[in-house]
Structures are given as structure tokens and as C-alpha cells.
Amino acid sequence: NNNSASVHARSLASAYQLMEQLGTGGFSVVRKAVRKEDGVAVAVKTLDKRGAHGVGDTLELLRNEINVMALIEERIHTPKRHPNVLSLLDVFDEPDYVHLVVDLCEGGELFDRIIGKGKFSEDDAARVVQQIACGLSVLHECQILHRDMKPENLLYDTHEDDATLRIMDFGLSHVAGTDDPMSTQLFGSLDYIAPEVLITRTFSKAADTWSLGVILYILLCGYPPFYGDTQAKCAAIMSGRFDFPKREWNSISSYAKDLIKKLLVLNPSERISADDVLSHPWLMHAPSEQLPDV
Numbered sequence: 001n002n003n004s005a006s007v008h009a010r011s012l013a014s015a016y017q018l019m020e021q022l023g024t025g026g027f028s029v030v031r032k033a034v035r036k037e038d039g040v041a042v043a044v045k046t047l048d049k050r051g052a053h054g055v056g057d058t059l060e061l062l063r064n065e066i067n068v069m070a071l072i073e074e075r076i077h078t079p080k081r082h083p084n085v086l087s088l089l090d091v092f093d094e095p096d097y098v099h100l101v102v103d104l105c106e107g108g109e110l111f112d113r114i115i116g117k118g119k120f121s122e123d124d125a126a127r128v129v130q131q132i133a134c135g136l137s138v139l140h141e142c143q144i145l146h147r148d149m150k151p152e153n154l155l156y157d158t159h160e161d162d163a164t165l166r167i168m169d170f171g172l173s174h175v176a177g178t179d180d181p182m183s184t185q186l187f188g189s190l191d192y193i194a195p196e197v198l199i200t201r202t203f204s205k206a207a208d209t210w211s212l213g214v215i216l217y218i219l220l221c222g223y224p225p226f227y228g229d230t231q232a233k234c235a236a237i238m239s240g241r242f243d244f245p246k247r248e249w250n251s252i253s254s255y256a257k258d259l260i261k262k263l264l265v266l267n268p269s270e271r272i273s274a275d276d277v278l279s280h281p282w283l284m285h286a287p288s289e290q291l292p293d294v
């Protein structure tokens with residue numbers, strides 16, 4: 001009986017037609033799929049449970065991702081969906097696999113656009129930062145810390161230059177004030193880690209906005225503010241010192257530099273919030289306008 005089968009043993013394959021692979025992560029495969037019911041294209045992130053134990057307990061990470069995304073559905077996408085945060089549409093927990101059905105973002109990672117372009121104009125960078133700050137600000141309003149903000153985890157809806165950008169990959173995310181099984185671990189990419197996370201292993205909203213500052217810096221010049229081998233990079237981050245080499249930064253507005261300086265502040269309580277970013281003059285005025293020095 002088809003009806004009871006769809007109720008009692010609903011599998012991914014019964015509801016979605018799987019298509020080509022879109023990408024792979026540390027522990028998952030992501031494929032495009034079409035929802036049979038209405039033909040809507042989606043993305044499906046799949047974890048093979050057999051082999052998922054032991055290796056950093058990836059099943060735990062995926063369960064965390066599902067919990068956080070379910071909370072995002074409840075607190076952010078209801079009643080109206082937010083354009084800059086990835087949505088969880090469906091979950092299938094099968095004997096051997098867990099599948100997360102999410103919004104399809106066919107425009108690829110911000111990371112690949114940075115590689116492709118080398119760097120962004122101030123106008124384009126401002127559009128990127130505005131979208132990330134907008135998504136981050138609603139996440140923070142709902143007490144959700146992303147904890148892995150980087151260009152690999154920001155996806156474009158389409159290949160258009162002005163496509164919508166979405167924050168995704170909530171595997172390391174955490175709800176502020178709740179029990180944190182990962183609290184003593186260091187994770188995420190070193191390039192984007194805030195100094196207080198390196199020093200005290202404590203993570204707050206401000207650590208996400210530090211990462212946004214690193215992303216903004218990279219967007220505008222094509223290289224990171226803190227560099228060197230692991231040890232040198234850690235030391236640079238913890239000192240909070242970085243500079244604006246003349247070659248790339250001479251032609252960049254002082255408003256842009258001012259925003260970077262307010263994001264890459266050593267003391268997390270003095271760092272501006274994602275919400276503050278949205279009202280910073282660099283985003284308020286079109287960066288292409290000739291602005292007086294600040």
C-alpha cells in the first residue's frame with residue numbers, strides 16, 4: 001500500500017528525485033534534487049551514518065546542525081522567510097543516512113567569487129557585507145552564534161552578480177546560554193578566528209562579527225589581514241595588529257577602513273555588532289560616491 005508506505009517509512013527517494021552532486025564538505029555530500037510533489041529544486045546534504053562515529057563524531061555535528069536549523073525555522077523564517085539565512089525544508093533520518101533538505105543555492109560560494117575576481121570593488125563588497133550583516137544580525141537577535149563565518153560558508157542563490165547571499169553550514173553553531181559540548185574545542189578556520197576565542201576559548205556574538213571584519217578586509221584587497229605560519233598567524237591575531245598596505249589600500253575609502261577598524265577590535269565588548277554594521281556610513285552611503293575623509 002503506497003499510502004501507508006509514505007506515512008510510515010517515508011524515505012528521501014519517495015519524495016525527491018536526486019540529481020547531480022553540488023559539493024562535498026568535511027563529512028557530507030551535497031546533491032541537487034527535485035521535490036516530486038511540485039517540481040521545486042532543492043539541495044540535499046547527506047551523511048552516511050556508518051563511518052560517521054569516531055571521526056570527530058560527525059553525526060553529533062549534523063544533529064547539532066539540524067537542531068540549530070530547526071530553531072532558525074521557528075525563530076527567523078516564521079512567519080516570513082529571511083533571504084540571507086539558509087532554510088531547512090525537510091529532514092530524513094534513514095537507517096544508514098541522514099538527509100537535510102535545504103534551499104538550493106546555485107550561484108556557488110563567496111569563496112570562489114573572491115578567487116575568481118581577485119578582489120571586489122567597494123560597491124560590490126558593500127553589497128556582500130550588507131547581506132552578511134543582515135543575516136548575522138537576525139541570527140544574533142535570536143541568540144544563535146554561527147561560529148564558522150567564512151567565504152566557504154556563504155552561498156549565492158544564482159550566478160548573477162547581484163544574487164542574494166545566504167549564511168549556511170550551521171554544524172558548529174550554538175545557541176548562546178545553552179550547554180555547549182564543544183566549548184573547550186578550537187574549531188573553524190584559523191584565518192577568521194577572533195583573538196578572544198584563541199585566548200580564552202569563549203565564543204560570543206562579537207566573535208562572529210570579528211570574522212565578518214576579516215571577510216571584509218579580504219574582499220577589498222584579496223589577502224587576509226593576519227598571515228604567516230600557524231604560530232605567526234595566531235600571534236598576529238592575538239595582538240590585534242594589522243595594516244593597510246599602500247599598494248592595495250591607497251585607493252580605498254576611509255569609510256571602508258573605519259568599518260574594518262571597528263570590527264577588528266581586540267576587546268570583544270568594544271567591537272561593533274552586526275546590527276551596527278548596517279548603520280555604518282560605509283553601508284549607508286554608496287561607496288562609489290566620493291566621500292570626504294573621516
Ligand code: ADP
Pocket residue numbers: 022023024025026027028030043045102103104105106109152153155168169171
Ligand atoms: P560541511 O558542513 O561538511 O562543510 P557544507 O554544508 O558546508 O558541508 O556543504 C559542503 C559544500 O556543498 C558547500 O561548500 C557548497 O559548495 C555545497 N553546498 C552545500 N549546501 C548547498 C546548497 N544549499 N546549495 C548549493 N550548494 C551547496
Ligand code: MG
Pocket residue numbers: 025026152153169
Ligand atoms: Mg562547510
